Amino acid sequence: MFRETTINEIACSQARADAASSFVMDEDSFRAFYQRTARGLWAYLTRVTGDRELAQDLLQEAFYRFLRASAAYESEEHRRHSLYRIATNLACDARRRTLRHADAGLTGNEIERLPSTEDASSTERKADFARAMTRLKPRERAILWMAYAEGASHREIAEVLGLRAASLKPMLFRARRKLAGLLGRGPTGGQR
Amino acid sequence: MKPVECEFEAEVLAAVLQSRWPEHVDAGLRAHAAGCTICADVAAIAAAIDEDRAHMRADAILPDSGRMWWQAQMRARREAATAAGRPITAAQVIALACAMAFLGACFGATSSWFQSTLKQMGSAVAGIKIQALVPFAPKMAAGIVAGHTLLLLAMAGLVLLAPAAVYFAVLRD
Numbered sequence: 001m002f003r004e005t006t007i008n009e010i011a012c013s014q015a016r017a018d019a020a021s022s023f024v025m026d027e028d029s030f031r032a033f034y035q036r037t038a039r040g041l042w043a044y045l046t047r048v049t050g051d052r053e054l055a056q057d058l059l060q061e062a063f064y065r066f067l068r069a070s071a072a073y074e075s076e077e078h079r080r081h082s083l084y085r086i087a088t089n090l091a092c093d094a095r096r097r098t099l100r101h102a103d104a105g106l107t108g109n110e111i112e113r114l115p116s117t118e119d120a121s122s123t124e125r126k127a128d129f130a131r132a133m134t135r136l137k138p139r140e141r142a143i144l145w146m147a148y149a150e151g152a153s154h155r156e157i158a159e160v161l162g163l164r165a166a167s168l169k170p171m172l173f174r175a176r177r178k179l180a181g182l183l184g185r186g187p188t189g190g191q192r
Numbered sequence: 193m194k195p196v197e198c199e200f201e202a203e204v205l206a207a208v209l210q211s212r213w214p215e216h217v218d219a220g221l222r223a224h225a226a227g228c229t230i231c232a233d234v235a236a237i238a239a240a241i242d243e244d245r246a247h248m249r250a251d252a253i254l255p256d257s258g259r260m261w262w263q264a265q266m267r268a269r270r271e272a273a274t275a276a277g278r279p280i281t282a283a284q285v286i287a288l289a290c291a292m293a294f295l296g297a298c299f300g301a302t303s304s305w306f307q308s309t310l311k312q313m314g315s316a317v318a319g320i321k322i323q324a325l326v327p328f329a330p331k332m333a334a335g336i337v338a339g340h341t342l343l344l345l346a347m348a349g350l351v352l353l354a355p356a357a358v359y360f361a362v363l364r365d
Contacts, residue, residue: 031258031261034260060260067268129241145241148241170196176230180237
């Protein structure tokens with residue numbers, strides 16, 4: 001049956017065509033960028049949120065928003081920090097929505113998922129570390145991860161987390177002290 | 193004021209990340225770290241985080257980059273189509289409202305009966321004597337139907353079709 005094309009359909013098909021071309025990068029560039037950053041970003045989100053499934057959802061959302069952002073990036077670093085900033089904001093929003101994640105301890109899932117082939121001490125260390133991280137505030141986790149896992153400078157961390165660079169040093173110091181204590185390598189280590 | 197950073201911090205961090213800590217570093221740096229809270233914390237934290245990072249990266253099960261791209265494209269298209277359709281739907285609703293208003297205005301302008309009834313109603317409402325209007329109700333209805341059958345049919349049709357039109361416009365989105 002012949003069906004006339006409506007104004008709505010013309011506008012929508014035009015919009016669909018425009019949508020694809022509005023991404024900040026083409027498919028090949030995106031795939032290469034994704035390969036370089038996705039694992040690191042997933043690890044960051046998992047440690048900040050304390051939830052693997054949520055981290056995966058946020059990862060997908062972060063990449064989508066990154067693609068839709070009409071920003072011009074000066075360099076690979078700038079692009080990466082922008083992605084981390086989006087992811088951090090998403091993690092904050094998710095935390096506000098479900099505050100229970102913030103206080104949740106290490107989930108049973110996380111321990112069960114550890115590969116069985118690894119030696120016991122490594123497994124225990126991982127579990128200890130994960131447990132210690134969940135006892136930090138999300139912002140502290142993010143600061144420590146950015147500084148020591150991502151190797152970001154103070155300025156970069158401040159930019160990603162939306163903090164003042166001047167206030168980052170004492171925050172990093174306190175977070176480090178706290179984690180060292182929780183891991184039993186600092187003054188409060190015996191209190192675990 | 194308590195110091196929050198140390199000049200050897202970066203050196204300790206580099207040694208840890210390059211797996212040189214503690215055996216393959218200068219004895220002076222080791223001795224410093226033993227007495228410096230900041231460097232001791234950096235050594236402990238950086239090693240733990242680095243190890244965890246390596247495990248996490250290895251454990252990560254992520255969607256394929258091609259799938260991510262395809263899903264992003266689909267979602268962008270869907271959102272763009274919804275956004276594009278929204279003003280058109282609004283325009284259709286406004287056009288319908290205008291048509292209804294125009295028909296109503298035609299009816300009001302061409303009907304002397306309507307105008308006189310309007311005056312009567314105005315005075316009746318001013319007096320708040322609702323009971324007085326009730327006996328005239330059947331006569332009013334008969335007058336409307338007899339004098340403006342076509343117009344009323346058109347309005348009734350519009351009233352019935354409008355929700356359906358809006359529904360289909362929204363459904364298309």
